[in-house]
Amino acid sequence: MLPDETRMGPVELTVSDLERSLDYYRDSIGLSVREQGGGRASLGSNGSELLVLNEVPGARPAPRSTGLFHFALLVPERRDLAAWLAHAGRERVELTGASDHFVSEALYLRDPDEHGIEIYADRPREVWEGMTELTTEPLDLDDLLGELGNPEPEPFESLPEGTVMGHVHLQVAEIPDTVGFYRDRLGFELTASLGSQAAFLAAGGYHHHVGANIWQSAGAAPPPEGSAALRRATILFPDTESRDEALRRTVEGGQEAEVTPEGPVVRDPSGNGLLLA
Numbered sequence: 001m002l003p004d005e006t007r008m009g010p011v012e013l014t015v016s017d018l019e020r021s022l023d024y025y026r027d028s029i030g031l032s033v034r035e036q037g038g039g040r041a042s043l044g045s046n047g048s049e050l051l052v053l054n055e056v057p058g059a060r061p062a063p064r065s066t067g068l069f070h071f072a073l074l075v076p077e078r079r080d081l082a083a084w085l086a087h088a089g090r091e092r093v094e095l096t097g098a099s100d101h102f103v104s105e106a107l108y109l110r111d112p113d114e115h116g117i118e119i120y121a122d123r124p125r126e127v128w129e130g131m132t133e134l135t136t137e138p139l140d141l142d143d144l145l146g147e148l149g150n151p152e153p154e155p156f157e158s159l160p161e162g163t164v165m166g167h168v169h170l171q172v173a174e175i176p177d178t179v180g181f182y183r184d185r186l187g188f189e190l191t192a193s194l195g196s197q198a199a200f201l202a203a204g205g206y207h208h209h210v211g212a213n214i215w216q217s218a219g220a221a222p223p224p225e226g227s228a229a230l231r232r233a234t235i236l237f238p239d240t241e242s243r244d245e246a247l248r249r250t251v252e253g254g255q256e257a258e259v260t261p262e263g264p265v266v267r268d269p270s271g272n273g274l275l276l277a
Contacts, residue, residue: 004204009234062223068230070116074166087156169211222271232273
């Protein structure tokens with residue numbers, strides 16, 4: 001089992017036009033640029049890194065491959081989600097969905113390279129802890145906006161302090177192998193399952209830090225090199241001892257770790273990269 005404090009960290013993506021992506025993530029999403037240079041940029045909220053973009057000019061999306069389904073930015077309060085929704089309405093930011101998952105309320109969209117994004121707020125933990133139900137119902141947008149009173153003058157400059165990478169949802173080739181890797185090797189707990197179609201795993205009793213679903217059909221291949229796709233997601237451990245123990249289990253399972261300056265990188269059975277930090 002992983003320590004309760006284990007959580008998700010920055011997600012790294014390939015994009016086709018860095019300036020276009022930076023405009024989108026600054027103006028539409030509300031992230032700020034922390035560092036930029038050499039075709040690479042780091043973005044975050046109030047100094048905390050959440051997203052890394054790498055430019056490959058002409059890169060094309062690979063939607064029928066394994067890889068990223070969406071990364072999910074968790075805001076601290078329901079009112080923060082309402083403020084972002086009001087901003088999206090004023091600025092005509094296109095949404096692709098809005099769902100009530102019982103454990104959370106979520107808004108969905110896609111960036112210019114079709115990377116999936118979720119912005120969400122959790123319901124109070126005492127509401128769902130111990131009886132996780134990852135249902136999907138239409139989100140009552142009017143009720144959400146009611147948090148603001150009058151949403152029109154509500155200022156929005158950026159995502160609030162305390163925004164974190166709540167979870168990462170992946171497209172995978174097979175669910176059983178995926179569960180075996182994330183549960184039996186890395187040490188996450190399986191919190192919910194939809195048979196051979198989807199699984200959700202977490203540390204510390206959370207509803208999910210990692211989601212996985214079959215995309216299109218079982219056996220999907222990784223995206224071609226140079227695609228606008230996921231490069232790697234980050235798992236943040238509370239200490240090096242717990243990280244090294246997870247790495248040991250992974251290596252004993254036949255996985256080879258890539259050594260990087262940020263830490264070891266491993267790949268799940270579908271080829272999705274994971275930085276253990």
